[in-house]
Amino acid sequence: MAHRGNSLIRDNHSLGEGRGLVFTAAAVILACSGILCSAQETGAAGKAPPDPRISEAIGQVSADHVRQTIEKLVSFQNRSTLSAQDEESIKAGKGIGAAREWIKSELERDSKECGGCLEVKTDSFEEQPADRIPKSTQIANVYAVLRGTDPQQASRIVLVTGHYDSRNSDNLNTTDAAPGANDDGSGTAVSLECARVLSKMKFPATIIFLTVAGEEQGLNGSKHFAQMAKREGWNIEAVLNNDIVGGDRGPQQDASVVRVFSEGLPAAATEPEIRRIRALGGESDSTSRELARFVAEVGRTYDAGVKPLLIFRLDRYLRGGDHYSFNQQGFAAVRMTEYREDYNHQHQNVRTEGGIEYGDLPKFVDFEYVARVARLNAATLAVLASAPGPPAKVKMLTKELQNDTTLTWEPSPGAAGYEVLWRATSASDWEHVQTFGNAARATLKLSKDNEIFGVGAVDSAGHRSLPVVPEPER
Numbered sequence: 323m324a325h326r327g328n329s330l331i332r333d334n335h336s337l338g339e340g341r342g343l344v345f346t347a348a349a350v351i352l353a354c355s356g357i358l359c360s361a362q363e364t365g366a367a368g369k370a371p372p373d374p375r376i377s378e379a380i381g382q383v384s385a386d387h388v389r390q391t392i393e394k395l396v397s398f399q400n401r402s403t404l405s406a407q408d409e410e411s412i413k414a415g416k417g418i419g420a421a422r423e424w425i426k427s428e429l430e431r432d433s434k435e436c437g438g439c440l441e442v443k444t445d446s447f448e449e450q451p452a453d454r455i456p457k458s459t460q461i462a463n464v465y466a467v468l469r470g471t472d473p474q475q476a477s478r479i480v481l482v483t484g485h486y487d488s489r490n491s492d493n494l495n496t497t498d499a500a501p502g503a504n505d506d507g508s509g510t511a512v513s514l515e516c517a518r519v520l521s522k523m524k525f526p527a528t529i530i531f532l533t534v535a536g537e538e539q540g541l542n543g544s545k546h547f548a549q550m551a552k553r554e555g556w557n558i559e560a561v562l563n564n565d566i567v568g569g570d571r572g573p574q575q576d577a578s579v580v581r582v583f584s585e586g587l588p589a590a591a592t593e594p595e596i597r598r599i600r601a602l603g604g605e606s607d608s609t610s611r612e613l614a615r616f617v618a619e620v621g622r623t624y625d626a627g628v629k630p631l632l633i634f635r636l637d638r639y640l641r642g643g644d645h646y647s648f649n650q651q652g653f654a655a656v657r658m659t660e661y662r663e664d665y666n667h668q669h670q671n672v673r674t675e676g677g678i679e680y681g682d683l684p685k686f687v688d689f690e691y692v693a694r695v696a697r698l699n700a701a702t703l704a705v706l707a708s709a710p711g712p713p714a715k716v717k718m719l720t721k722e723l724q725n726d727t728t729l730t731w732e733p734s735p736g737a738a739g740y741e742v743l744w745r746a747t748s749a750s751d752w753e754h755v756q757t758f759g760n761a762a763r764a765t766l767k768l769s770k771d772n773e774i775f776g777v778g779a780v781d782s783a784g785h786r787s788l789p790v791v792p793e794p795e796r
């Protein structure tokens with residue numbers, strides 16, 4: 323074993339045995355401090371080369387287009403979920419109804435430009451009066467589906483979302499300015515930019531570009547959507563929620579990073595799963611956390627211009643977001659948010675008081691930063707939608723007391739090979755990778771007691787799936 327630590331280490335030896343094994347010596351460069359791998363980290367387990375097609379696509383994300391989107395959203399004056407959505411207000415370009423119709427028209431235009439490649443849909447429902455909903459209110463999520471081209475893979479879904487509703491100081495106010503340029507015009511712009519650039523491509527798996535309402539009232543839109551997805555058995559592998567990714571121009575902002583929040587103990591874990599986590603570890607291996615690590619890897623592979631900073635918690639103190647609605651239904655979902663938020667520029671009436679400017683205005687948003695975050699999102703979606711699905715039924719044999727580790731899995735359609743990732747139980751990110759050929763089993767000369775393992779699928783072009791942490795099998 324190579325040593326781990328703060329220094330740069332190359333690990334190029336081969337370990338293990340197995341049926342039809344191909345020993346690919348993987349170059350592993352580590353620069354983890356032992357707490358969290360920092361955004362400055364230069365490498366991780368088994369870096370795959372970037373796909374030039376994906377690099378080109380993310381290069382088409384435009385800061386100017388982001389600016390136009392955010393300015394347009396702000397022009398609707400107040401996008402409270404409780405604001406106007408009658409025909410007249412829509413015509414006048416005021417209120418959440420007008421915002422919804424405009425988002426729909428943007429996605430429809432993208433679809434027209436790709437020969438009808440997007441299915442533009444509305445998930446609309448009537449929310450009954452509740453805590454922050456004084457009267458029965460129509461809530462509509464707008465989304466576009468870029469259907470996968472491979473019949474074996476099209477049921478796999480990766481999804482990007484942001485919320486298009488906004489608020490000012492008073493969560494029930496529906497008339498005064500609630501610009502929501504950063505919260506969450508920025509996240510809405512990310513979903514729309516991803517739709518615009520990725521709809522020009524084709525992928526084996528399906529991508530959904532979603533914008534939800536009701537976030538500020540209690541995550542109502544995302545909750546409805548995630549419950550629908552669960553009820554209808556959608557196979558959503560990954561949800562990227564972008565909320566406050568505007569890169570507020572305050573002096574203490576770090577525009578080189580974007581925070582990626584992920585839950586530890588899964589919200590949807592069953593009692594037996596929690597018992598297993600308690601006994602064997604796994605507090606840091608929810609599917610959402612594997613997705614966060616995957617985003618970090620994409621950030622090292624593709625030149626998005628912003629580095630993911632992994633935050634190992636569900637969300638910030640006192641705050642929540644739409645990713646949680648998906649977590650509750652058992653889906654892997656992460657939240658992206660700028661490094662440092664300015665609370666004078668969120669949930670505030672537009673005003674100047676004591677020389678301080680309040681309000682979520684476009685002038686505080688760094689459109690270049692939003693574009694970089696959109697590039698990171700688009701690259702992650704594109705890699706996952708190009709890759710084979712994660713291997714199914716990944717097991718670790720634990721029949722006997724042994725110092726080796728044997729893993730088995732079921733083949734994944736489209737996979738050309740598999741890779742086993744591992745790391746020390748105290749390490750935050752994968753440290754080692756070994757590539758196997760078309761095997762369904764691998765034995766590594768490593769003790770299962772000392773490492774955490776994951777198994778992923780790789781296609782012939784090098785697109786990697788999300789890794790799956792094995793379940794013990796006796």
Ligand SMILES: [Zn+2]
Pocket residue numbers: 485505506537565566
């Ligand atoms: Zn928000």
